[in-house]
Amino acid sequence: MSSDTQTQAQTELIVDVGPVAHGGHCVARHEGRVVFVRHGIPGEKVRVRLTESGPDAKFWRGDVVEVLTASPDRVDHFWDLADSVRSWSHRHPPVGGAELGHIALGRQRSLKAEVLAEQLRRLAGVDLTHAEEGFTVEGAAGESGPKAAAGLAWRTRAGFAVTPAGKLGMHAHRSDTVLPVREMPLAVDAINALRLWDIDLQGIERVEVAAPANGSRPLVLLVPAPGTRAKRLSAVLAGLPEDVSVASFDPVKGEVLRLRGRTYVQESASGHDFRVTGDGFWQIHRDAPATLVGAVTGFLHDGGFLEPGAVVADLYAGAGLFTAPLADAVGETGSVLSVEGSPGTSRDARKNLHDAAQVEIVQGKVERVLREKARKFDAILLDPPRAGAGKAVVNHLVGAGPRAVAYVSCDPASFARDLGYFRQSGWDLAGLRAFDLYPHTHHMETVALLTPRG
Incomplete structure (x- = not known):
């Protein structure tokens, strides 16, 4: 371990980033121990801040905090709050949900193809390397426009946590830490247009939002904290646009209660309309x-x-x-x-x-x-x-x-x-x-x- 690493109380390491692995990280090694590194690219030399470690642990986990030798596929992250290097420079972890945003989109897809091939080879005995033209991960059908080309504005559903101060937030990866957010670049414009970050969400534990791609009425699903009074829910409701449906969800009872508008959204696909209630599943x-x-x-x-x-x-x-x-x-x-x-x-x-x-x-x-x-x-x-x-x-x-x-x-x-x-x-x-x-x-x-x- 280098002397400058020791001055960081052994919380930081310099490693060579190895192959991609399933789960959003790459594999590196330090003195024989496996380190699962997030926010790196195979072939890079990086400084990693350990987020999970211990002398008896089988492996460690860490985030990249400095890139010493960059991959040609590294790009500027589109979202400051999810950028590991920038976030740790401000002394907090990055939010989850955009862990490959530092990699060119084409390289992301080739890495995903590598992960799939490795899983199939190891768990099913299937070898994709003999495919005639090589196996690829495709983009979505019908992608068009600059945002789609950049891999942005595709989420019609998004889930948020709430900070202790009542602000809209998101969790850091594998952490109880909730960081306030003021944008969600992966979400469709209709979700960001709600400006949920401007609302006092005290008394709410979680917020789920669905904004159908067909432009029909969005639904905001509130998960109140135990003991939250109706008056507090009414205050949150008053802060939301009037043309948005709002419901509350009891995860223990599995009940969706109407607060305003509908308790469902109307989706469209393959020439059919689909009603999807509350937290019901629909492709994102x-x-x-x-x-x-x-x-x-x-x-x-x-x-x-x-x-x-x-x-x-x-x-x-x-x-x-x-x-x-x-x-x-x-x-x-x-x-x-x-x-x-x-x-x-x-x-x-x-x-x-x-x-x-x-x-x-x-x-x-x-x-x-x-x-x-x-x-x-x-x-x-x-x-x-x-x-x-x-x-x-x-x-x-x-x-x-x-x-x-x-x-x-x-x-x-x-x-x-x-x-x-x-x-x-x-x-x-x-x-x-x-x-x-x-x-x-x-x-x-x-x-x-x-x-x-x-």
Whole structure:
């Protein structure tokens, strides 16, 4: 350890940044110990401030505070509050949510492709290096304009914390520290136009905002702290624009209570309108619905698995984003089984698909519903949460005997693990696309087509 590092009470190290790893960091080593470094780029020499360390820890974590040898792919961060070097120079950590903002967008996507390839190789035994033209992570369909080209203004949903002083804030990575914010460059203009940072949010623990890409009425969801009085909620309500719907959410009871306007937003995709209540799930990127629906239906159509009269299932179906275009494709002579675990989101799906007679909507756990609704499927689509489907669900899917499975995933590690389960059961990866639907973050979305071997 260098003498200048010792003067920092051994909280700082100088390291060479190694390969990218899943989770938004790169791997470095210091005296044989692994250090997971955020805000660096492979090949750089940097000074790192340790954020998690200890003599008995298997590995340490740290943020870059000074770049000694910069990568040619390093760019000025678009957001001061998320810039690690600038933030630590002001003696506070950066906010999370834009951890790759110091990297040119094209390089971000190549790094994400490396992460996906590594996860598939290690967890599923699949090697992407033999792809004829090389595997790439694509941008969203329909991206246009300077902000889209810069990877900005894509979030139609954003979650915020609140500082002890009642100001809108965001958490630092893996920290209880909440820093006040006065902009969110990744959010669509309609979210920033609310100017939530100008409102006294005392008594509120969390704020969730949804501003549909179709321009319909935004929804502000307030999560009050225990014991917050109605008078305090009314004061917050008075500070919000009158043309915005406002609701409160009780995370213990899972209840959404109307304060003004609607308790839901109206989304649009694939020629359909979708009601999404409260904190119900919807894709975050403004162009994600069209991108993912196009990829899924493209795989299934091209393989001959999705045609009039087909029998398909949409698992973890949410409010019906995929169910509706699947129903269009199979027509009145086909059928779609739509399964969603969340009661509120399942109610939304019933409202959204009430006029599609070929759709059966069931609320419950996927494995239970598949067991009870035993039938022969032409194709099954699943879009599980970040944790993935898991071995039990994969076994149920294989047992259902579909001709194909389309798997939509937001996490390369859980997807690779589940793909490994499919391969152990005699299935192969027949198609794969990956999309950068979370620019400036380490997240990505993948769409895969899986078919029985032989």
